Amino acid sequence: MLEIKNIDVHYGVIHVLKGISFTVNDGEIVTLIGANGAGKTTTLRTISGLKKPTSGTILLDGEDITQVSPRERVKRGISHAPEGRRIFPDMTVLENLELGAYLRKDKEEIAKDLKKVYERFPILYDRKKQLAGTLSGGEQQMLAIGRALMSRPRILFLDEPSMGLAPFLVQEIFNIIKDINTTGTTILLVEQNASMALQIAHRAYVLETGSIVLSGTGAELMQSDEIKKAYLGG
Amino acid sequence: MEQLLQQVINGISLGSIYALIALGYTMVYGIIKLINFAHCDVYMIGAYIGYFCMNNFHLGFVPSLLISMVVCTLLGIAIEKIAYKPLRNATRIAVLITAIGVSLFLEYGTMFFVKATSRSYPEMTGMMAQRFNFGNVVISMQQILILAITVVLMILLQLIVKKTRIGKAMRAVSMDRDAAELMGINVDTTITFTFALGSALAGAAGVLVGVYYNSINPLMGVLPGLKAFVAAVFGGIGIIPGAMIGGYFIGAVEVFVSGYGGSLYRDAVVFGILILILIVKPTGLLGKNTREKV
Ligand SMILES: Nc1ncnc2c1ncn2[C@@H]1O[C@H](COP(=O)(O)OP(=O)(O)OP(=O)(O)O)[C@@H](O)[C@H]1O
Ligand SMILES: [Mg+2]
Numbered sequence A: 001m002l003e004i005k006n007i008d009v010h011y012g013v014i015h016v017l018k019g020i021s022f023t024v025n026d027g028e029i030v031t032l033i034g035a036n037g038a039g040k041t042t043t044l045r046t047i048s049g050l051k052k053p054t055s056g057t058i059l060l061d062g063e064d065i066t067q068v069s070p071r072e073r074v075k076r077g078i079s080h081a082p083e084g085r086r087i088f089p090d091m092t093v094l095e096n097l098e099l100g101a102y103l104r105k106d107k108e109e110i111a112k113d114l115k116k117v118y119e120r121f122p123i124l125y126d127r128k129k130q131l132a133g134t135l136s137g138g139e140q141q142m143l144a145i146g147r148a149l150m151s152r153p154r155i156l157f158l159d160e161p162s163m164g165l166a167p168f169l170v171q172e173i174f175n176i177i178k179d180i181n182t183t184g185t186t187i188l189l190v191e192q193n194a195s196m197a198l199q200i201a202h203r204a205y206v207l208e209t210g211s212i213v214l215s216g217t218g219a220e221l222m223q224s225d226e227i228k229k230a231y232l233g234g
Numbered sequence B: 001m002e003q004l005l006q007q008v009i010n011g012i013s014l015g016s017i018y019a020l021i022a023l024g025y026t027m028v029y030g031i032i033k034l035i036n037f038a039h040c041d042v043y044m045i046g047a048y049i050g051y052f053c054m055n056n057f058h059l060g061f062v063p064s065l066l067i068s069m070v071v072c073t074l075l076g077i078a079i080e081k082i083a084y085k086p087l088r089n090a091t092r093i094a095v096l097i098t099a100i101g102v103s104l105f106l107e108y109g110t111m112f113f114v115k116a117t118s119r120s121y122p123e124m125t126g127m128m129a130q131r132f133n134f135g136n137v138v139i140s141m142q143q144i145l146i147l148a149i150t151v152v153l154m155i156l157l158q159l160i161v162k163k164t165r166i167g168k169a170m171r172a173v174s175m176d177r178d179a180a181e182l183m184g185i186n187v188d189t190t191i192t193f194t195f196a197l198g199s200a201l202a203g204a205a206g207v208l209v210g211v212y213y214n215s216i217n218p219l220m221g222v223l224p225g226l227k228a229f230v231a232a233v234f235g236g237i238g239i240i241p242g243a244m245i246g247g248y249f250i251g252a253v254e255v256f257v258s259g260y261g262g263s264l265y266r267d268a269v270v271f272g273i274l275i276l277i278l279i280v281k282p283t284g285l286l287g288k289n290t291r292e293k294v
Helices: A040-047 A070-075 A093-100 A107-120 A122-126 A137-149 A167-182 A194-200 A218-223 A225-231 B002-032 B039-055 B061-087 B092-114 B141-163 B165-175 B177-182 B187-213 B222-235 B240-262 B266-280
Strands: A002-011 A014-024 A029-034 A055-060 A078-081 A155-159 A186-191 A203-208 A211-217 B131-134 B137-140
Touching: A002 A040, A014 A029, A014 A040, A014 A211, A029 A040, A029 A167, A029 A194, A040 A078, A040 A155, A040 A186, A070 A078, A070 B177, A078 A137, A093 A107, A093 A137, A093 B165, A107 A122, A107 A137, A122 A137, A137 A155, A137 A167, A167 A186, A167 A194, A186 A194, A194 A218, A194 A225, A203 A218, A211 A218, A218 A225, B002 B039, B002 B137, B002 B141, B002 B165, B002 B187, B002 B222, B002 B240, B039 B061, B039 B092, B039 B187, B039 B222, B061 B092, B061 B187, B137 B141, B141 B165, B141 B187, B141 B240, B165 B177, B165 B187, B177 B187, B222 B240, B222 B266, B240 B266
Parallel strands: A029 A186, A029 A203, A078 A155, A155 A186
Antiparallel strands: A002 A014, A002 A055, A203 A211, B131 B137
């Protein structure tokens, strides 16, 4: 279980996260929605250790990980497919996937996971020798997710996986996210596409300029008037 | 024709030296976007280590080369840890100024210990002094050695960068530091390793130059350092094969310009090339214009 307690984050003097708290239980899909600049990406970056919070605690299974390195967090089962994909453009698809398993030593299990990623994303298998930077946007997104799965995470962060994708691909990505979840991976999902995210999420939090203003089950928030007005287009 | 061939051979020797030094500039730039001005002084210190090994301890060429590479590796690691690591989040100009400071410190620190006068590498004897004549074209054993050692080191470097875990980490960090961290790569260790690799190559270049040109002094790194930097920019800074190609190109240009009567303009031509690249293709020969996908 991941518990975020009163996290404050500043960029210089700008107060970006204002004491936010939330939890992600094992096995859930939790989504974080909110307008541009609300602080969603910052939240994920703080939990995976790329950004140091000014105060507050992050607990993973009851252990305080607020001060540990990003590397140690990966070891403990956190994996983060960042905003904008951030694949390694001048490496092949295969090399990208292998880097996802950078901290693992169990060669045979890595090979199994690689096979699973290829089964999930056959296009990556076809393109395994191709430089990742030459993939299409959708393929890059699949690579980013595949790479994040290669660490065999217990909890997976996805930051706007549907960004820039054609509608049918958006649907496919969400199906895949659901499927990854049913095979046992907890998911923390950040999305602009609130209606899709709320459909697959067990629970959701709404972030507004650095504060959590609403929370509930996916179904509850879909019915909420505020949400309908602000994020679901009426 | 014979003269041309002779120039090519001389160009390859000089180019090898530039290429070895350029690799260090390019790898460090690739990973932390820093022009490590102190790099040329690591090369100079490498030359001195080789000198002391041969002259004072009467070691052979190969042990001297290896010792110099090891000492330079340690020096490179020390420079990174002491001077640059504390500035990881500082502005680039602050780090650049620090680099110049480290460079001056090494130059004048060395001068304090070894005096400013030039020293001569011990005469090469036996096999090392052999020369092969093909008509009027002369190839010295030293030239063969320079090329052979450079090629071996470059192959080793490629293997490290392409095949090993730390090499993959190096490439990952130079492409996207945050993403590399998210893979669990230890970025600090990787940066230190990059300095170590580059410095080892500079150490080798120092000994090779000592053996080839004989004379060394505490400021010997400055000009070759600048030219190796031009070589790195020519090939595309941050790109390893670019530094190799750039090194040989600059070496060839220099030898040809002086060989055909222009030795006074030799350096001017090299820096003219720098200006030209910066105008025509600032990303260098192998550099590509950065593009992003949505
Ligand atoms: N590196 C940075 N330096 C300064 N300010 C930053 C930095 N990164 C983010 N911010 C600021 O923090 C705020 C939150 O940004 P964040 O990227 O977390 O938003 P977001 O909710 O992910 O937005 P989007 O939906 O557009 O991705 C923004 O106001 C942004 O300008
Ligand atoms: Mg964002």
